[in-house]
Amino acid sequence: MHPRFREIVIHARREGLRVIDRCNLTILSEPGYEDLADFLAQQRVEVSASLPCYSRGNVDKQRGDGVFDASIEGLKKLNALGYGIDGSGLTLNLVYNPQGPNLPPPQAQLEADYKVHLAEDFGIHFNHLLTITNQPIARFGSTLVSKGQFNSYMQLLRDSYRPENLEAVMCRSLVSVDWQGYLYDCDFNQMLELPLSDLIGRDRPHLRDLLNAQSLEGNPIVTRDHCYACTAGQGSSCTGALKD
Numbered sequence: 234m235h236p237r238f239r240e241i242v243i244h245a246r247r248e249g250l251r252v253i254d255r256c257n258l259t260i261l262s263e264p265g266y267e268d269l270a271d272f273l274a275q276q277r278v279e280v281s282a283s284l285p286c287y288s289r290g291n292v293d294k295q296r297g298d299g300v301f302d303a304s305i306e307g308l309k310k311l312n313a314l315g316y317g318i319d320g321s322g323l324t325l326n327l328v329y330n331p332q333g334p335n336l337p338p339p340q341a342q343l344e345a346d347y348k349v350h351l352a353e354d355f356g357i358h359f360n361h362l363l364t365i366t367n368q369p370i371a372r373f374g375s376t377l378v379s380k381g382q383f384n385s386y387m388q389l390l391r392d393s394y395r396p397e398n399l400e401a402v403m404c405r406s407l408v409s410v411d412w413q414g415y416l417y418d419c420d421f422n423q424m425l426e427l428p429l430s431d432l433i434g435r436d437r438p439h440l441r442d443l444l445n446a447q448s449l450e451g452n453p454i455v456t457r458d459h460c461y462a463c464t465a466g467q468g469s470s471c472t473g474a475l476k477d
């Protein structure tokens with residue numbers, strides 16, 4: 234956790250900004266963070282939390298022993314504060330990504346399955362499930378390479394390309410800012426160290442350059458093969474599928 238996380242959130246909320254915490258559920262019960270859920274609720278922060286499956290076996294296999302139980306505890310804590318409960322105004326979304334080299338299943342159907350299982354088995358409620366396609370980069374990319382699955386996964390992404398997703402990919406309307414203030418078209422480009430292009434002639438545009446720029450309208454987006462993960466099938470972004 235960034236040591237000044239709470240300070241950043243408080244300032245952003247004071248400015249009236251919408252804040253979404255991409256929350257690791259297990260942190261909510263870690264020593265020293267027991268009051269984190271209360272803080273998020275007080276600040277009316279939206280929570281998006283990874284839960285790769287509603288079954289203990291699959292989650293622990295992907296994330297490690299005990300992660301499922303700790304995640305369920307975290308979700309119960311958030312529900313008790315009103316998160317995911319109708320009328321509370323506190324948004325709790327869950328995030329799903331496939332465990333292997335596959336595309337996510339249809340988001341609406343999977344959300345319905347999650348809602349039934351989590352309510353019946355644990356009494357847990359949430360607002361929406363966001364399905365995200367695994368990018369063939371970083372840890373997932375190297376796992377694919379080590380298992381000899383990289384080329385077949387890339388082929389699956391290319392074969393599933395749907396041009397209508399281009400209208401809605403998140404790099405059309407958002408930028409990603411690294412911890413030093415440098416700008417990228419998205420988090421994936423940040424991980425690949427592909428900076429935003431061409432902004433007022435800077436090689437490596439910085440947040441402060443935006444103050445001088447008229448607009449980012451028309452600024453070219455830096456694309457590579459990993460972009461097929463955003464444009465395959467139902468599409469993918471930080472806010473889930475682009476189309477059902």
Ligand code: SF4
Nearest residue numbers: 402404419421460463
């Ligand atoms: S990976 Fe490519 S398509 Fe997806 S958001 Fe980033 S730049 Fe856009």
